[in-house]
Amino acid sequence: MRIGLFVTCLVDGMFPDVGDATVAVLERLGHEVDVPLAQTCCGQMHVNTGYAREALPLVRRHVAAFAGYEAVVAPSGSCAGLVRHHYPALAEATGDAALAAAAADLAARTYELSEFLVGVLGVTDVGAHYPHRVTYHPTCHSLRLLRVGDAPTRLLRAVAGLELVELPAAEACCGFGGTFALKNADTSTAMLADKMRDVLSTGAEVVTAGDSSCLMHIGGGLSRLRAGVRPVHLAEILASTAPAAGPPVAATAVSAAARAVR
Template identity: 60%
Template sequence: MRVALFVTCINDALYPRTGQAVVTLLERLGIAVDFPDRQTCCGQPQYNTGYRSQTVPLARHYERTFAGYDYVVTPSGSCAAMVRDHHPKLVNGEAAGRTYELTEFLVDVLEVTDVGAYYPHTVTYHPTCHGLRMLGLRDRPQRLLEQVNGLELRELEGAEECCGFGGTFAVKNPDVSAAMGADKARHILDTGATAVCTVDNSCLMHIGGTLSRRGAAVRPVHLAEILASTEGDVW
């Protein structure tokens, strides 16, 4: 099985530990992971902002970069959704169909929910819009979290409501975005959890920033970092 990591722009630039956590986790499960260093942006920012023609070269490059791999795994529901749903409309190729968000790969391909993780904290989970609505992740992330030793999963009110990030939406509609983020932060605080996790660091950045401005001690953490944690090494 040839597996490649598509780390995504935001993780590469701002949250490199998430990519490292994916490799740590998959190697613990016996999967060798390649990292093609020619990978670039999937084109989601351009595509969602209306620059469709500028997205095509990026989609073609993605196909060339990940050609020959059996699976491409990414710790991002939004980027996985961009590749799987929109790339086939732009270019011919097969890599898009072999691209999986991390929890899909674990549950559907490897058929595991207990990955041997240990995370002794109370956690609430926010399902991101692309993961929920475009990929249809449903309860895969929760099933993985429920098997983490030491973790107590707290239910989040209004979980399926957008956090307000939405990429350029947050830039073009800052007041609405901030109000949505405030609602999400309030519900997270109501759970009493010490950590909030998602499958997208872009949404987690927005949520974490909102919580920080409120002076909240809740830790924003990517799901991959929880799953990579063990008793000897909590991320």
């Protein structure tokens, strides 16, 4: 299958390893993945803050950038949710019938990573190996807008070496919500405190989710607590594999000696 990677602004600008991991998982499963260079912001920030008209040029660009792909996959329930649930209405409101049809077509081909793997490809075991204690936070848009259900946890349970521990009050929002965290900082911080308490109660080494934005929020709070819990995107866990066998002992010793000499 020829897949277009909808990389998202946050992944492209701040967490490129998540994009690399998404490509690695899809290619491991035998699919061809392109990253259309014409893609920019999908317009979510504009739409969520009431600037739908200003988002329309971005909608047009995004629809054109991903024309022709059998599927469009994003490592983000939030951004995939915008395309799936808002693009058709935004395009229809312009009165441009061609844009409305193209937006509806794109919406039907756009998926968040976990729902694509489980729901479209029918895969739960992607050949990953990740020997850590992990807890999963279901992000709001993936949970409530896309309704990915248990697809992420099914994928995590199939990862070799991974111990998945249930997160208390998992469905509670982490408090990020994009500009919500800026406009309602006190409320956002209180929600984050609750989420961090629940994460820490699991004794997990890693907290994972399908959105870099939520992980950035949770991870930022945990880092300030010096809690030792790492935020890792679901795609990065799924892309992890068992380390290759090392070189023979003699060769390792020679290499170490050579490094010491240099």
